[in-house]
Amino acid sequence: xxxxxxxxxxxxxxxxxxxxxxxxxxxxxxxxxxxxxxxxxxxxxxxxxxxxxxxxxxxxxxxxxxxxxxxxxxxxxxxxxxxxxxxxxxxxxxxxxxxxxxxxxxxxxxxxxxxxxxxxxxxxx
Numbered sequence: 001x002x003x004x005x006x007x008x009x010x011x012x013x014x015x016x017x018x019x020x021x022x023x024x025x026x027x028x029x030x031x032x033x034x035x036x037x038x039x040x041x042x043x044x045x046x047x048x049x050x051x052x053x054x055x056x057x058x059x060x061x062x063x064x065x066x067x068x069x070x071x072x073x074x075x076x077x078x079x080x081x082x083x084x085x086x087x088x089x090x091x092x093x094x095x096x097x098x099x100x101x102x103x104x105x106x107x108x109x110x111x112x113x114x115x116x117x118x119x120x121x122x123x124x125x
Contacts, residue, residue, distance in 0.1 A: 011053060012063075012066035013078070014053065017082060017085060018048075018059075019063050024090055024103045032093045038089060039089075042085075071112035079112070
């Protein structure tokens with residue numbers, strides 16, 4: 001059941017965050033319990049269901065749109081918040097693998113952010 005006050009942009013933002021953060025935790029080839037825990041904490045099944053992202057078809061449809069549409073829908077601040085979240089996922093196991101950073105940069109590019117903005121975000125953290 002989708003909550004009435006949830007926008008399509010909200011759904012895309014969460015689908016994008018799930019996809020990129022999932023790619024980050026798998027990037028080094030080892031998914032640690034701490035990485036699984038942060039994903040379960042940030043994206044509990046109740047949230048996924050409330051956004052209507054609990055079927056493969058819905059998740060793929062919304063997620064695919066997110067990869068092309070979010071760059072035009074989110075503010076710069078919202079984009080940078082997502083990048084900060086992805087960096088936090090990278091760091092949850094206290095090791096940041098180069099492949100994890102590549103995934104974050106790819107996500108930033110999909111959001112229309114350049115490397116300099118990603119680097120500045122990392123430096124602030």
